[in-house]
Amino acid sequence: MENSRxxxxxxxxRNKRxxxxxxxxxxxxxxxxxxxxxxxxxxxxxEERVDGEVKRQMGTVFxxxxxITIMSPQ
Amino acid sequence: MENSRxxxxxxxxRNKRxxxxxxxxxxxxxxxxxxxxxxxxxxxxxEERVDGEVKRQMGTVFxxxxxITIMSPQ
Amino acid sequence: MENSRxxxxxxxxRNKRxxxxxxxxxxxxxxxxxxxxxxxxxxxxxEERVDGEVKRQMGTVFxxxxxITIMSPQ
Amino acid sequence: MENSRxxxxxxxxRNKRxxxxxxxxxxxxxxxxxxxxxxxxxxxxxEERVDGEVKRQMGTVFxxxxxITIMSPQ
Amino acid sequence: MENSRxxxxxxxxRNKRxxxxxxxxxxxxxxxxxxxxxxxxxxxxxEERVDGEVKRQMGTVFxxxxxITIMSPQ
Amino acid sequence: MENSRxxxxxxxxRNKRxxxxxxxxxxxxxxxxxxxxxxxxxxxxxEERVDGEVKRQMGTVFxxxxxITIMSPQ
Amino acid sequence: MENSRxxxxxxxxRNKRxxxxxxxxxxxxxxxxxxxxxxxxxxxxxEERVDGEVKRQMGTVFxxxxxITIMSPQ
Known part of the structure; x- marks a missing residue:
């Protein structure tokens, strides 16, 4: 089995939410x-979310x- | 005795919980x-857990x- | 598709707000x-903003x- | 006298508590x-301890x- | 246009406030x-300032x- | 005068308290x-000290x- | 004018307070x-100071x- 990184x-x-x-x-x-x-x-x-609600629309964000702590594809 | 890392x-x-x-x-x-x-x-x-209860299912998480502080195989 | 950085x-x-x-x-x-x-x-x-209001004008800021946590073009 | 590290x-x-x-x-x-x-x-x-009491048994922990702040052989 | 750093x-x-x-x-x-x-x-x-008031004169400060978070020429 | 490090x-x-x-x-x-x-x-x-009192004897401590913030020979 | 570091x-x-x-x-x-x-x-x-008062004499301190945030010759 090949180890992934x-x-x-x-x-x-990439290109997904x-x-x-x-x-x-x-x-x-x-x-x-x-x-x-x-x-x-x-x-x-x-968009920034608070308790699952959209707080603000932000366009591009760096x-x-x-x-960062975690990232999770939606 | 060989020292492990x-x-x-x-x-x-790997591949375990x-x-x-x-x-x-x-x-x-x-x-x-x-x-x-x-x-x-x-x-x-x-899944994210709070006090031993599942709080949310998350699929893949980076x-x-x-x-991170600790990791422990289950 | 070419990966951007x-x-x-x-x-x-650059040169934008x-x-x-x-x-x-x-x-x-x-x-x-x-x-x-x-x-x-x-x-x-x-300018520094608090709750969307301008708090102070600052000219050049390093x-x-x-x-920094995030940057977002306006 | 030889300086230790x-x-x-x-x-x-190693292999001790x-x-x-x-x-x-x-x-x-x-x-x-x-x-x-x-x-x-x-x-x-x-095991994790709180105020000297065992809070949970954990097996292997990375x-x-x-x-970490300190480590002390028991 | 040449990119500045x-x-x-x-x-x-330098040499300014x-x-x-x-x-x-x-x-x-x-x-x-x-x-x-x-x-x-x-x-x-x-000088150290608190709420815009001078709190203490300090001479040279390293x-x-x-x-540091921000620096702004006065 | 020679600069010390x-x-x-x-x-x-070394070997002192x-x-x-x-x-x-x-x-x-x-x-x-x-x-x-x-x-x-x-x-x-x-030993760990709290307010100048010995809180616990610890033997070897890494x-x-x-x-660490400061170290001071006793 | 030569830039200082x-x-x-x-x-x-060095050798000053x-x-x-x-x-x-x-x-x-x-x-x-x-x-x-x-x-x-x-x-x-x-010496350690609190509100301008000497709290403790410490001899050598590393x-x-x-x-550290700031250092200022006295």
Missing amino acids: PLDALNKA ILIELKNGRQFVGTLVAFDIHINTVLDDA IRGDA | PLDALNKA ILIELKNGRQFVGTLVAFDIHINTVLDDA IRGDA | PLDALNKA ILIELKNGRQFVGTLVAFDIHINTVLDDA IRGDA | PLDALNKA ILIELKNGRQFVGTLVAFDIHINTVLDDA IRGDA | PLDALNKA ILIELKNGRQFVGTLVAFDIHINTVLDDA IRGDA | PLDALNKA ILIELKNGRQFVGTLVAFDIHINTVLDDA IRGDA | PLDALNKA ILIELKNGRQFVGTLVAFDIHINTVLDDA IRGDA
């Missing part, structure tokens, strides 16, 4: 456009990798 | 799919390594 | 003048990259 | 199986090095 | 004497770069 | 056995360098 | 004996660089 999972999620949660507790959902080895990430058509 | 323990847990706890106190349980030297980790069939 | 999104935002949010919860909006791989960033004609 | 003390504790305390205040006791230069550590037969 | 903005502010804000919320204003790539910075004729 | 002060304290204070406010006193460039440190005959 | 200011303060403030809000004043590029620092004849 963590960034493979993010590569599969993904949930990102930050260390400060904030949640963003958007289309995954780009990421790098630091997990710096860009979402398009992004997220600094070290602010 | 910490990542050996994670390698043995594992508990991951984060610095912000959150708990995830899922099937360990991938990890790297930064401990960036991917779980499949993941966890940034520096957010 | 996160800093491409910031390059496209951008919102930057910090780990301590503060918000700045200004014209993106410069950034580097650490995400150290310089804004011109910057922001240390590791203080 | 900090990891020598951990090497002497050791107490590990984390930055978030949690305590684990287990058999030291492995560690690396980042102080990523693996315990076997681990602890990310940067979450 | 973030430290160019700090170079232009600059405001520096720290992660712990403190504010210093002084003459920018020196900085390096870590953003370690030295101010002369520095500020460790990783304590 | 910070680790020289720790070298002089030293006080170590951590970022989380805890205090340990013990015999300095070993340290490295990360300031990972090992104490023997260590302290991860990045948890 | 931040550590030049610390070099000038200097105030050091830490991220956890504590203040130390002592004679600057040594520092390195991480800003690991050693003070002699050091301060881990990443615990």
